[in-house]
Amino acid sequence: MLPSPLPPDFIPFNKPHLVGPELEYIRQAVAAGKLSGNGEFTQRCQQFFEQRYGIHKALLTTSGTDALEMAALLLDIKPGDEVIVPSYTFTSTANAFVLRGARIVFVDSGPEHPNLDVAQVAARITSRTRAIVPVHYGGQAADNFTELLALARQHHLWVVEDAAQAIEARYRGQALGTLGHLAAFSFHETKNVSAGEGGLLAINDPTLAARAEILWEKGTNRAAFFRGEAARYEWVDVGSSFLPSELNAAYLWAQLEAIDLIQQRRQQLWQTYATALAPLVTAGQVRVLPTQTDSAPNWHLFGMLCRHEAERDELLAYLRHRHILAVFHYLPLHRSPYYVSRHGNAEPLPHAERFGQTLVRLPLFQDLQPDQQQRVIDAINEFYTTR
Template identity: 50%
Template sequence: MIPFNQPPLVGTELEHLQAAMASGQLAGNGAYTQRCEAWLEAHLGVKKALLTPSCTAALEMAALLLHIQPGDEVIMPSYTFVSTANAFALRGAKIVFVDIKPNSLNLDENLVEAAITPRTKAIVVVHYAGVSCEMAAIMALAQRYGLSVVEDAAQALGATYQGRPLGSIGHIGCLSFHETKNISAGGEGGALLLNVENFIEPAEIIREKGTNRSQFFRKQVDKYRWQALGSSYLMSELQAAYLYAQLQALDQIQTRRQAIYLQYLAAFQPLADQGLVELPQDMANAHIFYLKLADLAQRTALIEHLKAQGILAVFHYIPLHTSPAGQALGRFHGQDNVTTRESERLVRLPLFYNMADEQVARVIEAVGDFFRV
């Protein structure tokens, strides 16, 4: 079976894991944590990067940093992972879902303003498949209404908007290093990206269980105390060591993923020319390659056809506003003209760093066979 995904392995992970073990510190915020955070700050141009156990944790930290309270409203797309909404719903916010654009599957910036009310506190954008939202328009709206912008850049490391790394444009950015992403921190992991100086100190407090422990370790205070709400949001040193190995190899990982993406694109262009499928319009960081089929029935048939050929292809999100929690904790503003329709016809093909050329060729052949039947 060709899997949909395999965690990337570059060959230097064990060396760094052994170094972390030999250091005598396995808990977070050690030398490897600091190296990874420095790498992110240098390459993304953010004021501060803080490693977290997951992107979910980073989103939860963002909600705490923004002082989200019961009664606040947070605007976001419904076509996203549940963590995007959970982080803010946990603080009592009402989630306001807005429709997406059919070409990028990102939040439709033209529909956001109409969803803003006096209770709106933040806009959360999701850069689906690493393709950027229209950040200039969204940041202008946020400035006009005094709102915060959080970039859910879980899929977007290595992608940019007008030359700026995604995650560095909004007030807060959140990255994922889950094993399904382009690079991994050994299975799980994330990072909080801070683009506002005033967020740095409170974010460190939130990450250290609500204490000023980071200041204590920097010898800025003689003892640390409980300062505010927080939780255990540190990544372990073993995960940071694994992540550091992958950060060092990011360019080679991206180059390989882009090569696979371009093979797919070239192979399936004739199908698109015949109107049989729709292809992605932007490679971005080559995080996802998808096909859009005619409808749900055809997508299901293709997934079953590929499974019979020993290939695992998968659909993606079930729109959050159609779920029980989404209906209880949020509302959809305006019409769902695009979200459900596009979610029902999208299928993702296998794409991972260690994927062999023979596996890519098998996927291409099997998809072609489906449309030749």
């Protein structure tokens, strides 16, 4: 049976946006006869990240998940190693390292924001710890992020930034994705700039760059061979098929060209929500995720916190009844069936659990029209007038 069609006035949570040249660039890629990746559009996208953000080497991947899995492979994570990860995150953050045999050590969120609580990290470090994987939730770094980096240096640990949501965001003026040794970005259709599916691994430690390219090329020296730097094209290391199609890169390039306009629009939408919902915040009926100290956010999402889980679920149902799709976000990984089945019940992480029970994300996408956004705002206000 086919699903029922959505009502014509339905407001989705997200809608992919065409800035203009995407289809023309895809046509150009097809005409050039180079579809398999690492062509002109791939190289343009990678150079954009290197030049705009100061990344030493950038490599496009088929997804943000693949970028994380490539990072775990690049760091030679092995069975018995421990990797510190916030519990409030998507499965890919942990799964990339579980695939290499690592034990995941979860850290709670802070009391005000879903990002990991830096103050709790030191107590989680053991002689088996190899890496810390902070997640820049909603395009913001954790408070006291410099302390996290100092802790990693003190214990000789790798830092892999999960910057899936963080393009254009900054911490103390420095682009997120350039603070750690490695960083993973995502270009999933829900992200600020999109390729439908896609990602990028940022290599900020120059000592990792040459091997990263080999892993990216399925364990071969293919890229170096075509640059004339290797006499033969050989299998020289492990690797996998991380390189995306040139068609994805062509689509992404159009979005990167328009990134300033995209960011301006998202900021406008975010500020409209914040201003309109301020009376509910003042009345103590809802909270809005705050801007972290020293962070310049990228307006990736508008997060609103209800007072308890039942209220959150009632609000989502009410909005859906009004033909509006708002959504919750992550369920803490330390409570997931996969983790519990293998490790048993973990210690409580109360802040991560609270965010999992109360956080709501409102529709925020490039083509959200003023009348649609006002409908969302009106519906939320109507819901709380009955509370």
